[in-house]
Amino acid sequence: MSSFTIDVKKIGEKVNAILNGQINEDADFSALKDAGGDVLVLNLKGVTHINSCGIRDWVEFQNKYLEYKEIIYQECPQVIIEQMNIVAGFIHPNGRIESFVAPYYDETNDEEIKILLTPEEIKDGKAPLKTNDAGEALEFDEIELQYFNFLKMKG
């Protein structure tokens, strides 16, 4: 039994879909199949886990059924970014990333902070400067070359 849901709302020619839960071999993507519209917005904020079977099924489903002029990926969590970075085809050929989560580290407070970024903020493959409440610079807590690789891979 899957703990995965898709909540779909169509406004004009834009389809907004919110994905929640675990993407695995039991995940059902059929709610996206005949949603219609020209543009699909996928909000992935609520995706908590994705396994290899889920990745395969998702990639195949996208290729087979999602015929949109544009597919926008919103609020992609780290678990999704990691797969976008290693699996060709995870991002649809007509897809673009609108926003994604990036990990930072506050050394003063010994705290991890997740910050929502946009691709436009990434210049020359470098994470943008972010600060804590005291104005101190946070450290980007990933390998930039690896983490931002998906920006080169996108469809």
Added chain:
Amino acid sequence: MKTCFSFAISQQQKKKLEEKFCFTKNEEYPVWIYDGDVDHVFSSLNCSIEALVPYKEINSYQEETYSDLKSPIITKKFSDESTSEVLDILSGEFEKIDLKNTFDDFTYYLLLVSSELIRNAIIVNMKQSLALDCELDVYESRDDIWIKVTDHHGLFSSDELIKRIKFVAKEKTFLRNEYGAGLGLYMVLKSVNLFRLSLVKGERTQILVKIHKYKRLKDFKSKQVTLVIERGS
């Protein structure tokens, strides 16, 4: 006594390999070292596989031993549970582990590794219409977590494993229309420090992985991976 190999490559060797294999020059140096003669031993300076380098190209390696693991803190049997059920069960079990000095998402990687290994064991047995059972044991030391998955059919093919890992790592995709595409194993390799496959054909397949308890995500992502394949009893 159990052994595993960890490799270090000097700057000189890096340069030599770089010239030979035309690597892109960057600080994340992706190399896998391949021994085609005896057992296959891989080591990666990061988790991206860009080339397979014959073992003879490497001039030195370091052999280290590790003690037999003590009693597991977690032991579970799995058969036909769904991935969601496996994750639910393991989430509860992993609360027994002391993870207070690890990065926030450390448990996610423990779950990912465990569930992928269990899934792989079940898929291999399913293809042969065998009983879908495997065992998971988790060991904890001060600095590391060890996860062991065992099935008693011994049908796993190390040649298939290597073939699929190579394919996934180079092509950045999976073998379509097949179960056990290799993507799951590649995801595991990206998440562990040591991956040891022990095979006794027709009797037992056992995978043992080690994950260091990293405090920082960045250190986790920078880690070196060693893969060891042992054949025989």
